[in-house]
Amino acid sequence: MKRWIVGAASGTLLAVAGLGAASVAASDPVQAQAESRVTLHVEGMHCATCPIAVRVAVSRLPGVREVTVSLEQARAVVAYDPAQVTPARIVQAIEEAGYHARVEN
Ligand SMILES: [Cu+2]
Incomplete structure (x- = not known):
């Protein structure tokens, strides 16, 4: 049971880190600007x-x-x-x- 809680917590951390990475990547095309x-x-x-x-x-x-x-x-x-x-x-x-x-x- 304790293991499961630790696993869920680290899973949440990964999800947050993933969101952070996604928002950084999303700002790149805006800076590039198509011509x-x-x-x-x-x-x-x-x-x-x-x-x-x-x-x-x-x-x-x-x-x-x-x-x-x-x-x-x-x-x-x-x-x-x-x-x-x-x-x-x-x-x-x-x-x-x-x-x-x-x-x-
Ligand atoms: Cu003229």
């Missing part, structure tokens, strides 16, 4: 400041990591966290800035 990349065709950029306006508009969105805009190629490449923002939302931000955008890939 996706989308290429958009952007119409309506006419001068050197237009790509800057597009870049600023997209950069303001939560989850956007990096924005590269080319006036010559009429293109924007955006690196983003898919858990926080979508290509559709990025297109919307470009439209709101006064340009026309569509996803290329």
Whole structure:
């Protein structure tokens, strides 16, 4: 009987230790943060400041990591966290800035 109680107690300790390990492991993917990349065709950029306006508009969105805009190629490449923002939302931000955008890939 005494042995059984000791065994149960150590079993409880193991379960607690296991929970601790699980919560540490669960925080890892949050820190890693997934990243996706989308290429958009952007119409309506006419001068050197237009790509800057597009870049600023997209950069303001939560989850956007990096924005590269080319006036010559009429293109924007955006690196983003898919858990926080979508290509559709990025297109919307470009439209709101006064340009026309569509996803290329
Ligand atoms: Cu311009």
